[in-house]
Amino acid sequence: MVSREVTLHFDTSAVKVASRFDSIRKWLLIGVALLFLGLFILVPLLAVFSEALKKGVQLYFAALIEPNAWAAIKLTLVTAAVAVPINTIFGVIAAWAIAKFNFEGKNFMLTLIDIPFAVSPVIAGLVFVLLFGSQGMLGPFLAEHNIKIIFAVPGIVLATIFVTFPFVVRELIPIMQDQGTDEEQAAITLGANGWQTFFRVTLPNIKWGLLYGVILCNARAMGEFGAVSVVSGHIRGLTNTIPLHVEILYNEYNFTAAFAVASLLALLALATLVIKSMVEWKTQKH
């Protein structure tokens, strides 16, 4: 009995020493991570707002309601309003096909879905120029029918759809795979048709994951620079999105206006993060 107590005592003190080391290590790691985040993410973010508001609130708002800036904001909203729903619908379809059915070429399809992430956005933009540009494969046909895609809004929307496609699918596949097909089969045996099964069983089960994917997709759609830059042609008031407009203003040494417009994107990012963590919190609760 005595020896047992002694070892027990010895053990607890050893645990204490170990836990003190652990806590030092823990705070050291947290500190380094915080310092890094502060230096590389928080400071630049603050810089954006401080630069934007440096010459006063009036100039800040003036930069935002200036016609060209306003046109860029509208174009960005239109682009997202088209690209996000399309990617949501096709994302759900693709995720459903991949997660719930077995078919040949499934892995090939998965690889295809990942291409927009793997390829540089500039190349994505170039692909569209090569396809639809005046020297491109479909150029003569489009010119004949007076359809403008490159250096116009359709090109910007196409490039944005391409770049943001994987967000919704990638978010949904693991959730749908995890849930399997049992509930859908149960719904069918209970007499539900395909639509009823989708809207009453499948969709409610994936809604938080879907929302998460949509938010990320939207953030990227509004913030995309590379691919859009290649296809847009940078026509002020016509084919400039917010990121492109920021670049133009910056290149013209109009820093206050550049940062003011940029602050919109930063705000969008912050809003995205808030909604994202709310959704995450909701998902965990379910």
Place this chain on the structure above:
Amino acid sequence: MGISICDVSKAFSSFPAVKNVELEIPTGDFVALLGPSGSGKTTLLRMIAGLESLDSGKILFNGLDYTNKTVKERKVGFVFQHYALFRHMTIFENVAFGLKVRPRRNRPSKREIKEKVHELLRLVQLEHLVDRYPSQLSGGQRQRIALARALAVEPEVLLLDEPFGALDAKVRQELRHWLREIHQKLNITTVFVTHDQEEALEMADTIVVMNKGMVEQIGSPEEVYHHPANAFVYSFLGRVNEITGKALSETTLRVTDLEKGTVGYIRPHEIVLKKTSEGLGMLVEVVHIHSVGSTVRMQLKRRDTDDLYEAELTIETYKELGAVSKGDLLHAEFNNIVVFENEPGTSHSLQEQTKFTAAFN
């Protein structure tokens, strides 16, 4: 509703899951599809439900060809192995689902749905859980809700896939009795899949023993247990000792025409143990003794051939035998050795079963 399964086959890519199955299920019957995993029993059940297509053959419901009918048209109740309750719906909504998705013209009113759901929840004795979510229920409760949900659409056939497979032993025992009662009350044709022979023997009116996609035997629990069609059925329906070669010909001295490689079988509880020889029996050494509740199991080693056997005694016969410990020598009598003329797997047709009584002199 009576179900006829006529020469049904199904293969997954190149793996044959179900091969030429013939089965007749009369209205109101309680049928167990019994077999080891991979024997095709679940595939057969899913084909009856319409969840799986057939490669060949026909499925008739009340004599009408239902082979190409959709799941919806078949009006079957299906209970899934892992319950498959809708996790985002309350228990009420789960049970009401089948009624709420009906087309408007034959959908019951809200009040009727509410009454029906409560009636079903009373039947499964879980009315108090009406507002809970599936995640708040125990496994046994979920299974009962799954059954209530399947019964809500008033199916004429109830199909259950390993209904109690994921539950612990005690709950399983309770639910078996309870499901039998429900079957008696509602008298719906019921087919369930199980790999547990005890479950099948205890619950079913008819047992269909399956192996490698084929039906080995169809019969009442009585028939399949006491008159197994072949060695597979015999060994699947309980513990068994195999006696081969020399050992067999010695124990069955009267049989002279035993072919080489024939296997004899005897159930552990059919081995009779005595302390003193009465002319019959062979000398065995006790290797291990362990008691499981009301029975005692013994590992025995035959003295002259080193063959190992398992014997099972009730606690009473064990006491009658007197104190036995590891290493003791006993006389074992093999009274009911069963020999099948064909080995398992060579044929699935019913075979004449030959019984021998060992005689030792």
